[in-house]
Amino acid sequence: xxxxxxxxxxxxxxxxxxxxxxxxxxxxxxxxxxxxxxxxxxxxxxxxxxxxxxxxxxxxxxxxxxxxxxxxxxxxxxxxxxxxxxxxxxxxxxxxxxxxxxxxxxxxxxxxxxxxxxxxxxxxxxxxxxxxxxxxxxxxxxxxxxxxxxxxxxxxxxxxxxxxxxxxxxxxxxxxxxxxxxxxxxxxxxxxxxxxxxxxxxx
Numbered sequence: 001x002x003x004x005x006x007x008x009x010x011x012x013x014x015x016x017x018x019x020x021x022x023x024x025x026x027x028x029x030x031x032x033x034x035x036x037x038x039x040x041x042x043x044x045x046x047x048x049x050x051x052x053x054x055x056x057x058x059x060x061x062x063x064x065x066x067x068x069x070x071x072x073x074x075x076x077x078x079x080x081x082x083x084x085x086x087x088x089x090x091x092x093x094x095x096x097x098x099x100x101x102x103x104x105x106x107x108x109x110x111x112x113x114x115x116x117x118x119x120x121x122x123x124x125x126x127x128x129x130x131x132x133x134x135x136x137x138x139x140x141x142x143x144x145x146x147x148x149x150x151x152x153x154x155x156x157x158x159x160x161x162x163x164x165x166x167x168x169x170x171x172x173x174x175x176x177x178x179x180x181x182x183x184x185x186x187x188x189x190x191x192x193x194x195x196x197x198x199x200x201x202x203x
Contacts, residue, residue, distance in 0.1 A: 038154065071094055072118045075121045085122045132149050146167075
């Protein structure tokens, strides 16, 4: 299982490198904070073979870390995550719901939810976990149960700990430190870019 995960992580690193999804600069996050790097998961669906590998990685993570018996519905929480969430929900034959306006004052759920459903929140990347907790609050207000969240990459900026305190277990395929080290080893990013990423990490 460990060897298979390492292969998936290396494949993900190659995909991000090939399509130029890891970008450096000054990026404004939803909370208004600036970040020196950004992983653009929006471009992945434009590359079908890469998208398929990412979807397979998600499904494997759900089956092995959460279990389909603990998943009644999948919840996407951003426009970026919706193509992934909808495809995965279709593949595993589970209902899809979507949080509309998770970062706005007015929030609502798109789709049908039954009270008591075990809802797994899905996103591509996590930093502080704020949007995950807001989404969980919305689902719980509709009598849904949120105990698990899933991401491809953990940004290691405190999100996992915040989710733990909110009663949500985070499952991730990899983290930004592992991805950055891999891309540096592949000579995709340089020493300075590696340091930029490492400075964002909060243990």
